[in-house]
Amino acid sequence: MPASKMPAWGWKQPHNLRGPLRATPPAHRCSSKVLGGAYPFLAETGDILTGAYIGENLLSRAPFCFDPWDAYSAEAVRSHSVAILGVKGTGKSMLAKSWSSRLARLGRKVAVPHDPNGEWVRVAAYVGGTSISVGPGKAARINLLDEGPRDLSFSDEDWNQNVLQYRRATVKTIIRRLREGGNLEPVEHTALDVALDALRGQSTVTITHVYSRLVDPDEALPVEVADAGHRLAHSLRRMVSGDLTGFFDGPSTVRFDADAPMMVVDTSALKGASPEAQALARLATANWIRRSSLGANRQARVIIHEEAAVELLNDVSGGDGLADRVEDEKVARHLGTSNWYLLHRVADLDALGDRNSALHSRALGLLADCETRISYAQHSGEIARSREILGWNDTQADLVRKLHKGEGLWQIGQDRVAKVRNICTDYELGIFRTDAMGGERA
């Protein structure tokens, strides 16, 4: 109704409480912080956390910054880990790239152990970091059994034990993977221990050395242990002379550059390789980065598990990969590592083991350990499950339903929520965008 048509005293109708509106309250201006006090739980306080600029908080219209370590120091979160969930093409990688490269400019270190699309190579170059390409036709080799930088807090004996333990665990994981989940027999454990122990004095130990040792053990070894060693060697053969040869079985030809702002392992050359080769590549590169960033190289470092986060967890049948990860998560806080997991949907974690199984609860526990959870747009069918797991209320679920590309709902610790639009400059977009690389990816 046009205002001009309304009589000054309002419409003449029964019970209409006719009378002129004389009250003209003065307009009141205040900051969103004051408003947050006046209307608690309704208005965003706009309290700005410190860290790298990410974009605009659409709830308060304030700039939004975040740094996992600062948030931890400010007691906003109890872990440094981050989960980024959302369907394909919603901007997860864009967020990870812009956020991590800005953190890198502020002095944090970043590592991407497994970049299956080669989309991080340009990002590494952009921040002055390095990238390594592995796979068929690439010169770089990563030794799965590299001992990594010496941790000076260890005595010689403790360090030897630590390296031995690492190598034992890695070889067992490889064998289990190559046996499609088949476990080692007790006598095989012994054979492996004997072989690794014999190689102790060597400065470089590779899978090829372990293989040769298993094939050709000491004469004095009991026959059943030697036989078990041969069985292990048969399982390992594919690594040294089968279809998986040449990637991870020799000495490393590349060095982990602990001082580079960003370190990327580009595994795009393995795209067409067998699932075993891909799984081993993930295992090798993730382990190598983890091992290399310990000891003297220990510092605040973001480790981004791109795209393959769920595969990484599921690599070893029986979920050993996941168990390792959960374990890793426990120590991450002390090591100063911030793991970022990029996932498509919560249901991917549900697919890891039956409901109520130990594996399944471990997978969800890992998500619960991530105190910073960022939800990008999700399929409407997924919202109910995400809501259950991520604890959204009606408003938050509704908000996720309406998110646009590049916008996410941030849940930070127990009680902070923000809706953030990730803002990138045109120059950054040119470097970070993936759709120019050949449209929708499989």
Ligand SMILES: Nc1ncnc2c1ncn2[C@@H]1O[C@H](COP(=O)(O)OP(=O)(O)OP(=O)(O)O)[C@@H](O)[C@H]1O
């Ligand atoms: N914040 C943003 N600003 C502008 N464009 C964006 C933004 N986020 C995403 N895009 C556009 O969307 C495209 C896809 O984004 P991105 O590669 O980050 O998706 P994704 O969620 O990682 O998808 P996938 O699961 O397939 O890896 C980008 O190439 C870019 O063009």
Ligand SMILES: [Mg+2]
């Ligand atoms: Mg992506």
